């Protein structure tokens with residue numbers, strides 16, 4: 095059968111093997127830092143779902159998962175305005191919280207979200223991202239756990255979309271004409 099998505103991909107940036115290695119590296123760090131602490135993984139929908147599922151299966155610590163949806167992007171541009179679309183069900187007060195993100199670009203989303211979650215009184219709050227795009231940064235926010243670094247290009251796959259398409263690509267690629 096013809097792959098309906100691949101014709102739009104210019105090149106593969108991170109293969110399935112690369113992604114597995116990133117998850118393994120980050121999971122090893124979290125397993126060590128959170129042994130005996132039962133953190134809550136706060137997964138940002140929708141882009142982080144694949145990464146979160148892979149990461150969670152590599153964790154050997156007691157942990158919980160909850161989901162949050164915030165919006166800041168339209169097409170390939172950050173709007174700079176972040177709003178909460180779906181909130182957590184978990185009370186994070188007194189809990190160790192790890193925000194699970196797919197990619198940090200301007201950092202505006204996480205900057206806002208971090209401040210908001212801090213107000214709920216977590217015991218600790220850290221950020222774990224599959225990818226970091228430091229060239230795009232506009233807010234002072236840094237991830238504590240980073241799988242890999244990307245340059246100033248728009249990427250899709252492994253949960254990352256372009257107008258809801260390409261999330262199901264098993265690798266991460268750069269779009270043609272991006």
Ligand code: 5GP
Pocket residue numbers: 141166167172195196197198199200201202203204227247248249250254255256
């Ligand atoms: P930030 O607020 O850091 O600019 O935006 C972070 C969010 O923007 C990510 O969670 C992701 O959904 C989206 N984003 C940032 N860069 C890219 C990219 O290169 N490709 C895709 N598909 N989404 C991106």
